[in-house]
Every structure is written in C-alpha cells, then in structure tokens.
Amino acid sequence: MTTVLEATGVRKSFGSHEVLRGIDLEVEAGETVVILGPSGSGKSTFLRCINLLESPDGGRILVGGRDVGFDVRGERLHELSAVEVARRRRAIGMVFQQFNLFPHMTALENVIEGPVGVKGEKRSDAVARATALLAQVGLSGREKSYPRQLSGGQQQRVAIARALAMQPTLMLFDEPTSALDPELVGEVLLAMRGLAEGGLTMVVVTHEISFAREAADRVVFMDDGLVVEQGRPEQVIDAPQHERTRAFLARFL
Ligand code: ADP
C-alpha cells in the first residue's frame, strides 16, 4: 500500500485560539476518507494546511505517491519560494463550497486552463482529456456552456473536473455541496461517488451522512481540533464510541 497523506501532530493557532491541537491522519492510495465534525472544529483549517494555504505551527504533513512527494516539517510558507509552493500545491486538487469558475470561459476552457496555462500541455491533448473528465462527471455536451448557463450542481462538477485535470495525487473536498440548492446536491455526490469507486484518493469534508456511509472507506470524526474517532463508516456512524460523536450524529437523525 502507498501512503498518500501522512499528517502527524498537526497544530495551528490563530492568535491565542488553538484550532488544530495535534491532528494525526493517514490516507492510503485509492482511499476515500470522509471527515465529519461540527462547525468550527478545524476541518477547513486542516485541509488548508494540507494544501499549503495555511502554514501549520507544528507537526508534519507528507504528501507522497507518484513522483510528487513533499514534506512539510513545520516549515513556514514564506520560507518556500513561490515556485516551490506552486509545485507542491499542484499535487493536490481542492474543491471548495464556492466553485469559483472563470465566468468568461466555457466549461471546457475552465478545465484546460490549468493543464495548458500552468503545465504547458499541448492544447489538443488537454482538450481530449478535459472532454473525458467532463463526461466522467456527467457533463457530456456541456463543454461549450458558460458558467452562467449552468446550474450550481453543474458548475460544481466543472470545478471537480478542473481540479482533476491537473492529475492530482490527492483530492480534497471542503463541503462541496453546502452552497447548493437541495435538489442539486445528489448529482454532485453521485459524481464524487463515481470518482471514489474509480480509485481516486479523496479526503472529503461533508455533512452528507449518506455519502459518508455509501462512499467512504473510512470516516473520521473531528471535534475541537482533534480526531476524536475514526473507522469504517458503519462503525463510526452506527456505533460511535465517543459521546461527542454520538451527540454530533444525533442532529442528523
Ligand atoms: P470548520 O471547517 O470545522 O468549520 P474552521 O477550520 O473553518 O472549522 O475554523 C476553526 C476555527 O478557526 C474557527 O473558530 C474559526 O473562526 C477559526 N479560524 C479559521 N480561519 C481563521 C483565520 N484565518 N483567522 C482567525 N481564525 C480563524
């Protein structure tokens, strides 16, 4: 087994507020890990540390796999060159609550922008792959649509294809369906489930318990800057060991 993510003792404070108090998490290649936890527990901050959008105060984050391994040992981002940060970040795809597509570009142009503009891939190769990726997320025939012509669920699926186009070692999703109208949530989760079944390595922060149950190999419950418990979805969701996990899950019953 290849370990794609190895986070050990990750700490992060904002001022005197200790938001991450020593997070340990390992993710193997091909695994889908769902992180559950109350608002404010540090889930986004943890993903942002993995993606070098925040610099951890302590601990260690390794992102390996393929040929783009890197090692952050409590390094401050400002000690890394911009080129180095960009190189490391490229190994990781991130999908946010807000899709942030380029409004003046079609779906296809949004997806090929990174491969062509950043990686210098041949346009015809990038177009072929982008077309396949859009098909994979259920958007065949929408290549030429502009974001304003697409529903929120379709836009989020373009954003997922755009992240995948960079061929990341690891994909991070931070509440990807939280900004969507309820009737559009299912199509995005369905696309994500397809990716999980296809063997993509994914860490997904979501409140969609049914997605966690059906798509996750492992569920991690975070509270107050710590991993409280983790295990198979049926263990954590149906037979939680900790009171805090039970109290959190009770809201969804
Ligand atoms: P979650 O994603 O689990 O809701 P977050 O990681 O967004 O939690 O936030 C955890 C805590 O850290 C919250 O109390 C939030 O207000 C605080 N926080 C997050 N980012 C910052 C920041 N840039 N500056 C100050 N406080 C922050």
Ligand code: MG
């Ligand atoms: Mg969050």
